[in-house]
Amino acid sequence: xxxxxxxxxxxxxxxxxxxxxxxxxxxxxxxxxxxxxxxxxxxxxxxxxxxxxxxxxxxxxxxxxxxxxxxxxxxxxxxxxxxxxxxxxxxxxxxxxxxxxxxxxxxxxxxxxxxxxxxxxxxxxxxxxxxxxxxxxxxxxxxxxxxxxxxxxxxxxxxxxxxxxxxxxxxxxxxxxxxxxxxxxxxxxxxxxxxxxxxxxxxxxxxxxxxxxxxxxxxxxxxxxxxxxxxxxxxxxxxxxxxxxxxxxxxxxxxxxxxxxxxxxxxxxxxxxxxxxxxxxxxxxxxxxxxxxxxxxxxxxxxxxxxxxxxxxxxxxxxxxxxxxxxxxxxxxxxxxxxxxxxxxxxxxxxxxxxxxxxxxxxxxxxxxxxxxxxxxxxxxxxxxxxxxxxxxxxxxxxxxxxxxxxxxxxxxxxxxxxxxxxxxxxxxxxxxxxxxxxxxxxxxxxxxxxxxxxxxxxxxxxxxxxxxxxxxxxxxxxxxxxxxxxxxxxxxxxxxxxxxxxxxxxxxxxxxxxxxxxxxxxxxxxxxxxxxxxxxxxxxxxxxxxxxxxxxxxxxxxxxxxxxxxxxxxxxxxxxxxxxxxxxxxxxxxxxxxxxxxxxxxxxxxxxxxxxxxxxxxxxxxxxxxxxxxxxxxxxxxxxxxxxxxxxxxxxxxxxxxxxxxxxxxxxxxxxxxxxxxxxxxxxxxxxxxxxxxxxxxxxxxxxxxxxxxxxxxxxxxxxxxxxxxxxxxxx
Numbered sequence: 263x264x265x266x267x268x269x270x271x272x273x274x275x276x277x278x279x280x281x282x283x284x285x286x287x288x289x290x291x292x293x294x295x296x297x298x299x300x301x302x303x304x305x306x307x308x309x310x311x312x313x314x315x316x317x318x319x320x321x322x323x324x325x326x327x328x329x330x331x332x333x334x335x336x337x338x339x340x341x342x343x344x345x346x347x348x349x350x351x352x353x354x355x356x357x358x359x360x361x362x363x364x365x366x367x368x369x370x371x372x373x374x375x376x377x378x379x380x381x382x383x384x385x386x387x388x389x390x391x392x393x394x395x396x397x398x399x400x401x402x403x404x405x406x407x408x409x410x411x412x413x414x415x416x417x418x419x420x421x422x423x424x425x426x427x428x429x430x431x432x433x434x435x436x437x438x439x440x441x442x443x444x445x446x447x448x449x450x451x452x453x454x455x456x457x458x459x460x461x462x463x464x465x466x467x468x469x470x471x472x473x474x475x476x477x478x479x480x481x482x483x484x485x486x487x488x489x490x491x492x493x494x495x496x497x498x499x500x501x502x503x504x505x506x507x508x509x510x511x512x513x514x515x516x517x518x519x520x521x522x523x524x525x526x527x528x529x530x531x532x533x534x535x536x537x538x539x540x541x542x543x544x545x546x547x548x549x550x551x552x553x554x555x556x557x558x559x560x561x562x563x564x565x566x567x568x569x570x571x572x573x574x575x576x577x578x579x580x581x582x583x584x585x586x587x588x589x590x591x592x593x594x595x596x597x598x599x600x601x602x603x604x605x606x607x608x609x610x611x612x613x614x615x616x617x618x619x620x621x622x623x624x625x626x627x628x629x630x631x632x633x634x635x636x637x638x639x640x641x642x643x644x645x646x647x648x649x650x651x652x653x654x655x656x657x658x659x660x661x662x663x664x665x666x667x668x669x670x671x672x673x674x675x676x677x678x679x680x681x682x683x684x685x686x687x688x689x690x691x692x693x694x695x696x697x698x699x700x701x702x703x704x705x706x707x708x709x710x711x712x713x714x715x716x717x718x719x720x721x722x723x724x725x726x727x728x729x730x731x732x733x734x735x736x737x738x739x740x741x742x743x744x745x746x747x748x749x750x751x752x753x754x755x756x757x758x759x760x761x762x763x764x765x766x767x768x769x770x771x772x773x774x775x776x777x778x779x780x781x782x783x784x785x786x787x788x789x790x791x792x793x794x795x796x797x798x799x800x801x802x803x804x805x806x807x808x809x810x811x812x813x814x815x816x817x818x819x820x821x822x823x824x825x826x827x828x829x830x831x832x833x834x835x836x837x838x839x840x841x842x843x844x845x846x847x848x849x850x851x852x853x854x855x856x857x858x859x860x861x862x863x864x865x866x867x868x869x870x871x872x873x874x875x876x877x878x879x880x881x882x883x884x885x886x887x888x889x890x891x892x893x894x895x896x897x898x899x900x901x902x903x904x905x906x907x908x909x910x911x912x913x914x915x916x917x918x919x920x921x922x923x924x925x926x927x928x929x930x931x932x933x934x935x936x937x938x939x940x941x942x943x944x945x946x947x948x949x950x951x952x953x954x955x956x957x958x959x960x961x962x963x964x965x966x967x968x969x970x971x972x973x974x975x976x977x978x979x980x981x982x983x984x985x986x987x988x989x990x991x992x993x994x995x
Contacts (some may be wrong), residue, residue, distance in 0.1 A: 266617055274307065274619040276629075277550030284636065287561060292642045294686065302685040303635055307619075307627050310678055313523035314612055314628045317671055325736065327352045330338040332739035337918060338849055340740060346587060346845060349706075350951035355841070356669060356707045358712065363770035364716045366694070368701060369590070372604035373720050374774050376505045377804035378535035379825040381603065384887045385539040385559050386547065389581060394583040397534035397811035398603045402439075402508075402796045403518065404528075405815040407431045409788035410467060429518055431613040436529045437608045440510075443822040444484045445500045448477040451639065454524040457496050457512060459488065464592035467499060472523065487589030487597045500589050500597075503822050507532040507599060536776070536805065537743060538696075539563060540545075541633055542610045542664055543902040544887030545729075546880050549990070553632070555811030561640045566649030583651055601807050604660075607641070609633035612674075614979050630663075638682050638693055639659065653752030656665050657689075662696035662721060665728070667975070669704040671712040676715050694723030696776075699762050700728035700903075701975070702736050706844060708765045722771060723778030723807075724762045726755065729904035734914050735976030737847045742918040744848045745865055746911050752848040757839035763802040763830075764838050772804065772830050779806040782813060783899045785889060792816050799824035802971040803835045809899045828986070857920060863929070866921060868893050869908040871933040874950065874963045876900040878937060881959040881985045882948055884886070891940045893933075904979045905966065913970030923968060930954075958989045 268275035276284075289296050325602040330668075331348050335341060349355035371557040372378075383394035406412050407420070407428060412435060414420060418428040437451040449471045460478075467485045469477050477487055479501075486507060487500035493534075499510040509530040513519040519527030539560060541547070547556050562568025563583070571580045584601040591597040610633050615626035641659035644652065654660070663675050679693040697704070697711055704711055710721050730749050737743070749755060759779070766777035779798040782791045795817055798806035804826045808814045875890040889897040898904070914920050934950040940946040950960040960983035966978055973980060 268620060272297075272302075272304035273298065273622045273626070274304050276283045277618045279554050279617050281551045283554045283558065284639075287558070288636065288639050288643075290432065291565060291648050292559070292686070293646055294639065294642075299639075299685070304622070305636065305683050306678075306685060307621050307631060309681065310631055310674075311621060311625075313674060314631065316669075317612060318546065318974070320670070321667055322876070324352055324354050325975075328354070328736060329739045332741075338738075338741035338853075339379070340849065341660045342842060342845065344816075346841070349845070350394050352380065354668075354703055354706070358707075358709055359713060361768065362713055362716060363717055364712065364774050366717060366720055366774045368656045369660050369694070369720055369774055370602075370604050370654050371825070372535045372777055373660070376535050377799065377821050378506055379533055379808045379817040379821075380778060380805040381534035381537040381811065381814050382544065382608075382775070382807050382809070383537060384554075384884065385541055385563070385607070386545040386556050388559050388562070388568060389572060391539055391559050391563060392568060392570055392581045392583065393811055394534065394537040395605060396581075397537065397958055398532060398601060399509075399530050399584070399587065400811045400815035401816055402436055402529040402531045402532040402820075403429075403432050405788075405812045406435055406859050409812060409816070410786070411435070411788075411792055411816060412787050424517060426521065426630050429521070430976060433518070433522065433526070438791055439719055439819065440529070443503050443819075444508075445480045446477040447480045447738065448475065449473075451825065453593050457499055457510065459496070461851050464594070466592065469524075485592055487591050489589055504825055506818060506821055508537075508733040508822075522981040531818045532599075533811060533816050534603040534808070534833070535819045536606060537660055538606045538608050538807075538949060540608045540887075541637065542608045546884040546982070546986060548884075548986045552884070553616065553618050553636075557636050558722040560637060564640050564644040564649070564653060567653040585951045586651075590862050602651065602653075606662050607637045608661035608662040608696075609637060612671060612975060613665070613977055614983065633659070634678055634682050634693075635685065637681075638688075639686055642686055642688065642694075645688075648753070658692055658694050658720075659688075660694045660696065660720060662698065664698040665701055665975075665977075666697060666704055666711065667701050669714050672697060672704075672711040673714040673745065676718060679718065691717050694718050694720040696723075698725060698728075699723060700725040701711060701732045702729070703728065705758055705761065706841065708762065709769060712765065719771060720775035721778065722762060722766050723776070723780065723803075723805075724759055725780045725903060726750070726904035727780070727907045729758065730755070731903070731910045731976050733848065734910040735906070735971070735973075737849075738910075738914055738917060738976075740847050742920050743850045743882070743911065743914050744850055745861075746869065746907065749848060750847075750857070753843055754846045754848060755841040759801065760836075761844060763833065764836060767802065767830055767834055768838075772802075772827075776805045777803050777830075779803040781807040781809060781899065782817070783809070783904070784808045784896060785813060785899055786897050788813065788816055790812065796820040796824065799826045800829060802826065802830045804830075828937075862915075862920060863925075864930045865915075866912065867933060868928070869912050870929045870963075870967070871936055872898075873905055873908050873912075873966055874930065874937045874960070875940065875980070876905050876964070877946075877963040877985075878941075878950060878959040880982055881962050881989055883946070884986060893936070895940070902978050902982070905982075906976055907967035909970040909973075910976045911979060912967040915977075916967070917971050926967055927964065930960070930967070934960055958985050958992070961985070 410520040453471040486502040489498035511528040513527040514525035516527035617631040881883040890900040938949040954960040
């Protein structure tokens with residue numbers, strides 16, 4: 263790869279591919295003046311880059327003070343009152359001010375009112391991005407038929423073509439669901455022989471049953487709309503429950519409908535109410551070329567013209583953004599519902615700089631500043647109505663901001679977004695902020711973080727993986743931590759999950775925005791997800807992350823079963839988790855010489871295999887999120903957060919003598935052979951085990967463990983970015 267060239271734009275130096283993209287594709291569509299844009303962008307960098315640098319220095323200084331305190335105290339023990347006093351003295355733990363309510367306006371109902379699944383997807387992959395945008399409406403029949411929610415038995419296998427016996431199980435499952443969430447006044451959906459409308463005004467749904475009787479809905483208000491065919495018969499019945507819609511589709515000519523007494527061919531559920539188009543943890547964007555690719559897909563989504571052509575099942579297909587859905591309302595009027603999920607965009611955090619743009623001194627600028635400017639300029643295209651579809655009908659651009667450490671960094675983001683609005687000519691508070699509660703300093707000061715962003719905050723969520731990675735790294739000198747699998751039952755984690763919901767309710771965020779929960783990481787284990795993920799709405803979260811449209815369809819069922827708003831009202835009086843519980847570091851209780859050698863090795867094997875399986879795709883192929891088989895060959899959705907916790911766990915045990923560098927190296931070599939075997943059928947895969955000493959991906963994975971303790975906040979980006987750049991340079995030469 264040749265040395266990066268630059269061209270002048272304002273007082274910045276910009277990589278030609280990025281400059282061309284902004285000047286020729288973004289600026290005209292966003293209705294901006296080119297010279298004014300670059301002059302304003304230059305001034306914005308000059309204003310905010312020093313503060314960004316200072317905030318990172320504060321992070322490092324605070325960590326150094328915590329490290330020194332732990333070094334002065336016996337490892338594996340914690341004098342809780344003294345530790346808490348230290349955190350208060352150094353500004354890590356801030357005083358909590360008076361109660362307040364967020365003051366956010368112009369928020370779309372998908373965020374402010376509706377409860378439902380949130381699909382997170384790498385925007386670098388156009389096909390995935392389109393799938394996510396279109397996952398607002400998903401076939402429940404397909405979701406059930408293709409997953410283990412319907413177990414495969416003798417004669418009910420999925421097979422390579424439609425299996426009517428399995429189809430019967432799917433239909434029966436869906437009818438039981440309808441009986442549960444939108445019941446008939448009498449009888450069951452399984453007894454339906456015809457769906458029709460009453461002669462009353464407004465019209466009501468009438469269901470003829472096999473015994474010759476008829477029934478309406480137990481709650482007539484559930485009936486929201488319909489469509490009819492040329493013969494006057496119903497083709498679509500729209501029902502609404504807990505704010506979410508579902509369709510009963512009728513087509514007697516369809517193979518499924520032909521076998522049904524009432525001709526029902528499918529049940530389609532409103533699934534991914536919102537989706538996060540991710541520029542951060544699930545993408546691998548290390549240079550100007552990569553950033554342009556990411557931004558161009560986001561532009562296509564905001565302008566409504568993104569499309570992707572691919573081959574599936576031997577057929578060439580082109581995917582585009584779905585149109586809105588129109589119905590006749592019961593009163594005879596027209597009802598139109600969005601055909602696409604409301605899209606948020608996740609920017610990167612404060613840590614990384616990018617060589618796609620240099621400042622006047624020739625220094626790389628913070629990547630988060632570049633993201634804020636470019637993704638917002640692209641979002642302006644939606645607000646201006648450039649394309650055929652509208653994302654935000656309320657007039658906002660939704661930016662999820664990850665890896666903020668405490669109130670000062672939240673306040674910095676507020677100031678940055680205000681300056682971006684001035685640059686782009688947007689009204690104040692057009693840019694809304696989603697605060698990821700995934701760093702320990704943010705958790706402990708969450709109310710003050712929201713206070714700093716109270717005119718913009720529309721989202722908080724919890725993320726077990728990043729939050730645990732930061733928990734381990736912050737307390738890296740305190741002693742060896744418990745096994746990674748035991749973290750899920752540690753005191754601090756349960757209190758963290760409750761605390762996030764309680765603070766969201768206390769600040770009124772639940773009435774204007776989203777309180778979210780983390781990802782279901784096993785896309786092939788849908789039966790387990792259906793069984794377990796109902797815990798998220800029951801916990802008071804009005805959205806939770808899913809990895810696919812199929813998972814969104816199945817998780818949507820939980821929001822039909824749980825009235826989240828009612829659950830949040832029940833939680834209003836719950837006592838807040840104590841700071842003391844949140845500060846309970848998950849240290850091993852036993853002396854390190856009592857650890858079982860076999861258990862320790864299994865832990866190392868599991869961590870190393872996961873790191874290698876993810877990193878090899880990141881470095882060799884630039885894939886930031888993928889389904890990676892774990893050590894037991896269970897496919898897990900991996901991104902940088904999963905890598906962070908595994909690398910920090912090994913680094914912690916290495917630091918405190920539970921393992922040695924030689925053992926870690928040997929483990930990585932053995933696990934490289936396992937990962938190579940798991941990828942043996944991939945013709946594009948380059949084995950790591952053949953020459954690990956010279957394999958860039960292997961060395962990157964090993965460095966994440968051996969050097970993890972010294973990485974800023976335990977982040978994986980510096981090592982991964984450097985390794986990917988090195989491989990791209992090697993490939994080019």
